[in-house]
Amino acid sequence: MDDLNQATRELHQAWETREAARAWLAAFEAALASGDAQCLAALFHTESHWRDVLAFTWHMTPVAGAEAIAARLLAEQPRTQAHGFVLPEGRRAPRRAMRLGSECIEALYEFATALGRGAGIFRLSPTEDGTMKAWLLSTTLQSLNGHEERVGPNRPSGSAYSRNFGGDNWVDARRRAIAYDDRDPTVLVVGGAQAGLAVAARLNQLGIDTLVVEKWPRIGDSWRKRYHSLALHNSIHINHLPYMPFPPSWPTYIPKDMLGNWFEFYADAMEINCWTDTELASAEWDATAQRWQVRLKRGDGTERVLRPRHIVCANGVSSYPKVPDLPGLGDFGGEVIHSEGFDSGAGWAGKRALILGTGSSANDIALDLHSFGVHTTMIQRGSTTVVSINPSARLNEAVWNEPGSLEDADLVVASAPPPLVLRNYRAVVKRMMELDREMVEGLKRIGFKHDIGEDETGHQMKYMRRGGGYNLDAGSSELLIKGEIGLLQFDRIERFVAEGALLKDGSVVPADLLLLATGYYPQQELVRRAMGEAIAERVGPVWGIGPDGELNNMYKRTPQQGLWFIAGGLAQCRINSKYLALQIKAMELGQLGPLGS
Numbered sequence: 371m372d373d374l375n376q377a378t379r380e381l382h383q384a385w386e387t388r389e390a391a392r393a394w395l396a397a398f399e400a401a402l403a404s405g406d407a408q409c410l411a412a413l414f415h416t417e418s419h420w421r422d423v424l425a426f427t428w429h430m431t432p433v434a435g436a437e438a439i440a441a442r443l444l445a446e447q448p449r450t451q452a453h454g455f456v457l458p459e460g461r462r463a464p465r466r467a468m469r470l471g472s473e474c475i476e477a478l479y480e481f482a483t484a485l486g487r488g489a490g491i492f493r494l495s496p497t498e499d500g501t502m503k504a505w506l507l508s509t510t511l512q513s514l515n516g517h518e519e520r521v522g523p524n525r526p527s528g529s530a531y532s533r534n535f536g537g538d539n540w541v542d543a544r545r546r547a548i549a550y551d552d553r554d555p556t557v558l559v560v561g562g563a564q565a566g567l568a569v570a571a572r573l574n575q576l577g578i579d580t581l582v583v584e585k586w587p588r589i590g591d592s593w594r595k596r597y598h599s600l601a602l603h604n605s606i607h608i609n610h611l612p613y614m615p616f617p618p619s620w621p622t623y624i625p626k627d628m629l630g631n632w633f634e635f636y637a638d639a640m641e642i643n644c645w646t647d648t649e650l651a652s653a654e655w656d657a658t659a660q661r662w663q664v665r666l667k668r669g670d671g672t673e674r675v676l677r678p679r680h681i682v683c684a685n686g687v688s689s690y691p692k693v694p695d696l697p698g699l700g701d702f703g704g705e706v707i708h709s710e711g712f713d714s715g716a717g718w719a720g721k722r723a724l725i726l727g728t729g730s731s732a733n734d735i736a737l738d739l740h741s742f743g744v745h746t747t748m749i750q751r752g753s754t755t756v757v758s759i760n761p762s763a764r765l766n767e768a769v770w771n772e773p774g775s776l777e778d779a780d781l782v783v784a785s786a787p788p789p790l791v792l793r794n795y796r797a798v799v800k801r802m803m804e805l806d807r808e809m810v811e812g813l814k815r816i817g818f819k820h821d822i823g824e825d826e827t828g829h830q831m832k833y834m835r836r837g838g839g840y841n842l843d844a845g846s847s848e849l850l851i852k853g854e855i856g857l858l859q860f861d862r863i864e865r866f867v868a869e870g871a872l873l874k875d876g877s878v879v880p881a882d883l884l885l886l887a888t889g890y891y892p893q894q895e896l897v898r899r900a901m902g903e904a905i906a907e908r909v910g911p912v913w914g915i916g917p918d919g920e921l922n923n924m925y926k927r928t929p930q931q932g933l934w935f936i937a938g939g940l941a942q943c944r945i946n947s948k949y950l951a952l953q954i955k956a957m958e959l960g961q962l963g964p965l966g967s
């Protein structure tokens with residue numbers, strides 16, 4: 371009987387939650403249609419946030435405050451014509467959720483615009499008099515009318531090559547598509563790792579002719595060539611590429627070669643046109659033809675010139691290794707290797723290694739060297755955020771652990787406007803510091819400089835702001851604390867000498883190997899080198915946080931027509947590749963002009 375009562379109560383609560391969400395959404399639609407700013411603003415708490423992803427503004431636009439939200443929504447509505455707001459069946463149902471430390475009703479909804487279909491999230495909480503108001507709204511464009519992705523019920527019939535007796539079969543068609551003997555691709559994607567493959571797969575489903583060029587001989591080499599012991603730092607369920615989830619039999623933390631092989635398989639299965647062993651050498655924008663003139667260097671020494679309308683830079687943050695200017699480096703008698711070129715500690719057993727850097731790669735390499743019996747010392751230059759892979763880093767995976775599909779969880783993640791992202795990270799970091807207290811205190815005891823970010827937002831914002839400065843700890847911290855891996859502060863070093871590092875106190879830390887885990891130049895280095903200073907200048911910073919709190923130039927139109935950027939973790943690439951591909955499609959359809967048009 372008790373169970374029955376409980377079930378009845380739960381059903382009633384679910385009904386109430388749904389009713390509250392439905393009532394708010396109906397009021398929102400009516401207010402939007404009426405054009406009454408006051409009425410619309412009254413549906414939001416004074417402190418509230420809206421993030422639009424393409425649906426209303428064709429940009430990634432955060433707006434804060436009830437009145438500002440209402441004003442902007444109404445300014446965009448005549449062009450957008452958003453209507454038909456519903457709580458869809460078969461997706462995340464409206465639910466009570468804990469967000470940013472307080473309970474709210476969170477609902478996923480869908481709507482239509484003049485151009486396509488949209489989806490979003492809103493979160494409601496009661497005012498003092500019990501009225502439900504929103505403190506978060508997101509609106510995202512999901513598809514363009516008449517140009518829906520060619521998946522599921524829209525899948526191609528295959529009639530062009532299936533049972534085509536006497537004509538081309540599928541392999542012939544694929545060979546012809548990949549050769550580009552008789553045409554130019556509409557989009558050239560530079561880089562065939564997770565960012566490039568994700569966006570190419572999305573563009574394929576929208577019918578955009580796309581070629582991926584990858585400088586390594588095989589797709590997946592970007593992971594295969596990383597150090598021997600590497601496994602991913604995030605657990606598997608947040609790392610899927612679009613359309614094809616990893617097999618359910620795979621391990622929680624995917625080893626690098628397994629991932630590399632999957633990338634190769636994925637490119638083949640998703641029918642992505644790839645040229646490997648091919649590097650973007652130069653690109654010039656032809657404003658008259660509205661196309662790029664691109665020079666590609668192929669591994670066999672030949673060159674090809676192509677004229678795509680768009681270039682998507684998916685060249686990653688590890689194209690050009692950064693080697694700092696170190697005093698006396700030329701005098702060092704041992705071997706100097708950048709982390710990019712490090713494979714395994716196997717050949718260094720019994721030797722002494724200095725690792726310059728205390729980020730994730732430095733720490734993983736230290737673990738690898740130590741495991742092969744290398745006497746290893748890490749040199750710390752700047753303060754570092756250290757977070758345990760498990761349990762702490764997993765706190766950031768919480769949304770993906772909730773019931774519901776990956777797509778719905780991705781929508782929740784895409785809904786977060788920058789101020790709420792910061793607040794969320796601050797709250798998560800507090801919890802992380804409790805979980806990792808012992809490790810962090812141990813590190814501080816041995817003189818390790820530790821921080822949790824300039825505004826206590828931890829490693830996630832360090833990643834967004836500068837792409838490094840943190841370690842997701844896989845076990846090296848314990849070895850540092852126990853003294854099994856040594857720690858040396860960089861400011862104690864006078865200079866490098868033939869035998870190792872000469873310290874300011876006159877002593878020498880001897881070394882046979884100096885491993886530089888000193889990071890890479892950012893993505894715009896490719897722009898500078900291949901497209902020239904003028905375009906690099908016009909585009910400005912790529913990655914890092916811009917004045918509106920969003921990532922600079924990522925996944926959206928840039929000041930250079932036909933130039934796009936994508937990068938980041940697998941989840942970021944999966945989520946944002948969709949929006950990037952939609953913008954290119956809209957441009958090709960003439961529905962979207964260049965930035966500022």
Ligand SMILES: Cc1cc2nc3c(=O)[nH]c(=O)nc-3n(C[C@H](O)[C@H](O)[C@H](O)COP(=O)(O)OP(=O)(O)OC[C@H]3O[C@@H](n4cnc5c(N)ncnc54)[C@H](O)[C@@H]3O)c2cc1C
Nearest residue numbers: 561563564565585592602603604649650685686937939940
């Ligand atoms: C130890 C470790 C663990 C990690 N764990 C995770 C994790 O769990 N989840 C996660 O999401 N991320 C993880 N990452 C981060 C991940 O490596 C990066 O986010 C990822 O590599 C970025 O992918 P990308 O496609 O943007 O760039 P990259 O992987 O750097 O790929 C860029 C590609 O572009 C090619 N390229 C560059 N320039 C040119 C050119 N001129 N012409 C042609 N091709 C070019 C390169 O060869 C390369 O293949 C981890 C990283 C490390 C080091």
